[in-house]
Amino acid sequence: MKQGDNTRQHIIDVANELFYHQGYSNTSFANIVDKTGLSKGNITYHFKNKKTILEEIVNKRLTDIDDLLHEWNEEIGHPVSRLMRFCEMLVSEQDDIKSYGCPMGTLTGEFSKNEPELYSIALPMFQRFRGWLKQQYRLLDCTPKQADEKALELLSRVQGIAVVTHAFKDKAFLNREIGKLKDFIRYEYGGASC
Amino acid sequence: MKQGDNTRQHIIDVANELFYHQGYSNTSFANIVDKTGLSKGNITYHFKNKKTILEEIVNKRLTDIDDLLHEWNEEIGHPVSRLMRFCEMLVSEQDDIKSYGCPMGTLTGEFSKNEPELYSIALPMFQRFRGWLKQQYRLLDCTPKQADEKALELLSRVQGIAVVTHAFKDKAFLNREIGKLKDFIRYEYGGASC
DNA sequence: GTCTATAAGAAGATAGAC
């Protein structure tokens, strides 16, 4: 039982990395077998199929996102500084962004094309950030509608930077654009409201 | 021979749509067989494998891009208006963007993760737009460096809009953001230079 | 140029031994 929990977590960690690094549909059970060092039978004992693994991975990611956003809420007093912190996330993950794109954006994008079931599993990750960003704009006295629009806009800016960084393998671009994006936020909300 | 050319083109058209609608690695030979109505043997007669089909598809897309950009150069006098036209492309393709994302961004993203060979085939599409956008900014008296940075920025903005539109299936967002993006260009270059 | 047929391999799903 105790060993089983470790194994379960091990499978999730390995699959999470594989799904991110080579895409979900490009990752086979055999890939997970190889990288975990476990047998196929053992993995199917813990997870019925790939979709079940994905669900667990997304659950883990959602928990991680919630923890992160909670931490930012606790540690960062001003909404504008929180928005900045959100942007800085891309900088600290720049090596992965360059090599594999945004873990949330690329996964959702893969499913959004033609896999409604998996799409509905992955979308909540985006919704978490959207909701949190909206809250920050609400604190800056935006109306609900304005706040949501601004949340989506910021999400869009960040996703665009991730896509281009990934496509052109260009970390200098990422750092430059995140800098400009923070300037934009600072300029728009340098202490003022909506 | 003449029928063969039609068949060849038919395969390319069908595969192009399938690769866009469900992703490259998610599309099998059997999918192409079904949708073309041709036999498997006939398709392998024309194309050795999936990669070869992809190469032809990208070649076709590159020709289409070149034709489009050439047309814009001919028909639109002012660089600022050309940049606007570039943004408007997303609006006219909004139904596809919503359902399948940007054909260029999603394809390149799929390969950029872990398929260097296919990545090098797909990247030139991005480079075409990057180069053309840079030219427009050069005409607006930007230095080569500035022009290239602005080209990447605009590419990034548009890709971000495509990703979020696709993720949230939200055409209203697309139209709103493209409007704002055009305002931004108009504001920055309302007849002035860099 | 187009088709059918087959074979060889990879993928996912399932059963049972330890």
Add this chain to the structure above:
DNA sequence: GTCTATCTTCTTATAGAC
């Protein structure tokens, strides 16, 4: 809980008839 083994289906590759 973990493993080996089998089975079915999907995917690709190749050969040969019309």
